[in-house]
Amino acid sequence: MAAAAEVVHRQGVERTTIADIARAADVPTGxxxxYFKTKDDLVAAALAEHGGQLERITAELDRLPDPRERLKALVRGWVDQRELAARYGCPTGTLAAELGKRTPDGGLDAEAGKLLRTLLDWVEGQFRELELPDPxxxxLALVGAYQGMSLLANALRDPDIMTREGNRLTAWLDAL
Amino acid sequence: MAAAAEVVHRQGVERTTIADIARAADVPTGxxxxYFKTKDDLVAAALAEHGGQLERITAELDRLPDPRERLKALVRGWVDQRELAARYGCPTGTLAAELGKRTPDGGLDAEAGKLLRTLLDWVEGQFRELELPDPxxxxLALVGAYQGMSLLANALRDPDIMTREGNRLTAWLDAL
DNA sequence: GTCTATAAGCGGATAGAC
DNA sequence: GTCTATCCGCTTATAGAC
Incomplete structure (x- = not known):
């Protein structure tokens, strides 16, 4: 599952073969x-893996006493991952974008949406705790900015975009 | 080329077969x-088609006298396309994200980046004309917000996200 | 549970008639 | 320049030995 998550993030779902993942996990292809009846089962496992990652991050942030500090630490974490984002984009975002292009699709696209929804809900909770209007x-603005800056940093292969946008978001959080 | 641009936007590069595009253009596959020696040539043509679209839009906006009005009209255009964005994402953004995952890649990923660079440069020009600091x-903030809201609207299949974020961006432009 | 060999089908690309 | 038929490689998935 870890190998699947990593390889799928790097190569995308469609360009990743079972053989790629098997090689990364050091097991024979067949x-x-x-463990996974179909390739989509493996993709679902990769999604779950990314979901676990997200859960660990918010759990860690929840240990901070101030909601505003939690959000600023979240932004710091994004900026810290700038090299990865510039090379491969946000794991959840790029996965959701790719899966969203499938027609019917066994519900994998909705699963990716749920991950983003989870992040949105957690962020909204912080704004709510700060008693700000329209949490x-x-x-939407904060998570959207993250997805946008990840996509631009990735498309232009420029990690500095993450740093610059991160600074802007931090100032924005302070000014709210 | 028009068929390629549309089908590739809807299905993504990897899930689009030559047969899909040929069917959409009503010609036999072979x-x-x-006209196009390889599939990548066809993808390049689709990219060029989206580039032309972008050029037409900015040329139209340039006819407005006030740079701030141009930017607000740009945002209005994004919101008007909300149904398309919620279903398939921003054409340039999703294409750039997908092509960015290719390893070496014949330079198609850089081509997609150039399109986004063109938009960024045009927007920057408007801010510069308004003599605002850090144009x-x-x-980066405006185009990033667009990419982010498109991705979220797409992932959550919710066009209202485009409307809500559009309103926020318009207010932001007015307040600058 | 682990691994090798292989089947089945799809999709990119080409040959060659018209 | 248009179209049909077909080749070939790759990838998913399975069969079956160990």
């Missing part, structure tokens, strides 16, 4: 099918 | 290869 609108 | 930082 062996994978003992869900603010959450 | 025929495509008379390229502001451009």
């Amino acid at each position: 062996n994978v099918y003992y 869900d609108g603010l959450a | 025929n495509v290869y008379y 390229d930082g502001l451009a």
Whole structure:
């Protein structure tokens, strides 16, 4: 599952073969099918892995006493990951974008949406605790800014974009 | 080229077959290869098509006398396309994200980056005309917000996100 | 549970008639 | 310049030995 999450993030779902993931996990290709009946099952596992990552991050942030500090630390974490974002984009965002282009699709696209929804809800909770007006609108702005800066940093292969936008978001959080 | 641009936007590069595009253009599959030697040539053509679209939009906006009005009209245009964005994302953004995951890649990913660079430069020019400080930082914020709201609207299949974020961006432009 | 060999099908690309 | 038929490689998935 860890190998699947990493390889799928780097190569995208469609360009990743079972053989790629098997090689990364150091198991024979055919062996994978003992644990995952189809490729989509593996993609779902990769999504779950990213979900766990997200959960660990917010759990860690929750230990901070002040909601504003939690949000600023979240932004700091994004900026810290700038090299990865500039190379491969936000794992959840790029995955959601790719899966969203599938027609019917076994619900994997909705699963990716749920991950982003989880992040949005957590951020909204922080704004709510700060008793700011329109907390869900603010959450949309913050998470949207993250997705946008990740995409631009990735498209232009420029990690500095993450730093610059991170500074702007931090100032914005302070001014709210 | 028009068929390629549309189908690739809807299905993504990897899930689009030559046969898909040929069907949309109402020509036999093999025929495509008379005009495009490889599938990547066709993708490049789709990118160029989106580039032309972008050029037409900014040329139209340039007819407005006030740079601030140009930017607000740009945002209005984004919101008007909310249904398309919620279903398939921003054409340039999703294409750039997908192509960015290719390793070496014949330079198609850089081509997608150039399109976004063009938009960024045009937006920066407007901020510069308004004599605002840090015009390229502001451009990054505006275009980033667009990419972010498109991705979220797409992932959550919710066009209202485009409307809400559009309102916020318009107010932000007015307050600058 | 682990691994090798292989089947089945799809999709990019080409040959060659018209 | 248009179209049909087809080749070939790759990838998903399975069969079956160990």
